[in-house]
Amino acid sequence: MIEVQNLTKRYGETTVVAGLTFTVRPGAVTGFLGPNGAGKSTTMRMILGLTRPDAGTALIGGRPYHELTYPARQVGALLETAVAHRSLTAADHLRWIAQSNRIDRRRVAEVLEAVGLTGAARRRVGTFSLGMGQRLGLAAALLGDPPVLVLDEPVNGLDAEGIRWLRDLLRSMAVEGRTVLVSSHLMAEMSVVADDLVVIGRGRLLTQTGTEEFIRRHARTYVRVRTSEPLRLHRELERNGASLSLAHDGSLEVDGMTAAEINRLAAAGDLPLEELSTHTGSLEDTFLKLTGPEGSSTRV
Numbered sequence: 359m360i361e362v363q364n365l366t367k368r369y370g371e372t373t374v375v376a377g378l379t380f381t382v383r384p385g386a387v388t389g390f391l392g393p394n395g396a397g398k399s400t401t402m403r404m405i406l407g408l409t410r411p412d413a414g415t416a417l418i419g420g421r422p423y424h425e426l427t428y429p430a431r432q433v434g435a436l437l438e439t440a441v442a443h444r445s446l447t448a449a450d451h452l453r454w455i456a457q458s459n460r461i462d463r464r465r466v467a468e469v470l471e472a473v474g475l476t477g478a479a480r481r482r483v484g485t486f487s488l489g490m491g492q493r494l495g496l497a498a499a500l501l502g503d504p505p506v507l508v509l510d511e512p513v514n515g516l517d518a519e520g521i522r523w524l525r526d527l528l529r530s531m532a533v534e535g536r537t538v539l540v541s542s543h544l545m546a547e548m549s550v551v552a553d554d555l556v557v558i559g560r561g562r563l564l565t566q567t568g569t570e571e572f573i574r575r576h577a578r579t580y581v582r583v584r585t586s587e588p589l590r591l592h593r594e595l596e597r598n599g600a601s602l603s604l605a606h607d608g609s610l611e612v613d614g615m616t617a618a619e620i621n622r623l624a625a626a627g628d629l630p631l632e633e634l635s636t637h638t639g640s641l642e643d644t645f646l647k648l649t650g651p652e653g654s655s656t657r658v
């Protein structure tokens with residue numbers, strides 16, 4: 359469990375994290391979402407004791423990071439800035455972390471296997487691609503078999519296969535009962551993998567909610583209708599409580615009415631329909647609206 363309470367960070371005149379409060383439960387993947395510069399990395403760094411908050415607390419399993427005896431066994435972290443020494447091999451890099459955290463060296467082979475880097479164990483880290491570097495960072499995070507994972511934009515640098523692999527990994531970590539906090543600026547990606555969402559904009563909490571509920575509440579569902587008599591249909595639907603807009607291709611977009619209801623009304627009014635289809639608006643659009651310049655001041 360991670361508990362963030364009233365966390366605040368200022369750099370000069372700018373407040374980059376502003377009284378942030380949320381909890382991250384075990385047994386679930388929690389997506390930490392916000393556009394670039396929203397304050398996700400700063401928040402994660404405060405959770406991990408790397409940046410000092412101006413106010414508030416962040417607890418991991420009930421304790422602040424600096425009170426953890428062997429932190430790597432309590433919390434696994436992947437940060438954007440974390441880099442291995444380029445001349446070390448992948449295995450040596452992990453052995454070094456294992457040793458300094460009193461972790462059994464046998465874990466090195468296990469985590470290399472878990473992230474698909476067994477074949478690259480003896481390669482120097484300096485020769486790694488961005489995606490391999492991300493995998494190595496994840497291996498380091500998993501080394502201490504920690505109950506809590508804090509991962510900053512782990513999708514960065516991964517190819518399509520890597521992204522699918524990461525999804526499965528995060529899911530299996532949650533199924534094992536771990537607490538998994540993973541940041542992203544991509545709503546669509548998080549909607550696939552996260553059970554819960556914490557959405558921030560300009561350092562403030564916009565919403566903490568279950569992913570399914572967020573989709574239900576925010577994804578716009580509308581029905582597209584095309585007819586040879588748009589004016590008559592328009593009048594008929596409006597009279598029955600729907601709201602309509604004209605799409606650029608000449609079709610009508612209907613909110614507040616199902617396709618079946620539209621079909622019934624059209625049949626009753628003897629209106630010929632050439633198209634009738636249900637659409638769900640892009641979650642990414644909703645997210646951008648929520649976190650954009652206007653949305654950033656609105657809590658939902």
Ligand SMILES: Nc1ncnc2c1ncn2[C@@H]1O[C@H](COP(=O)(O)OP(=O)(O)OP(=O)(O)O)[C@@H](O)[C@H]1O
Nearest residue numbers: 369374392393394395396397398399400401511543
């Ligand atoms: N050490 C620092 N000194 C001054 N400003 C900082 C520092 N670290 C971060 N900031 C500023 O704080 C704001 C939040 O940055 P942060 O990296 O936490 O956002 P983010 O949501 O993680 O975005 P990104 O995905 O782009 O990293 C940004 O405006 C950034 O420029």
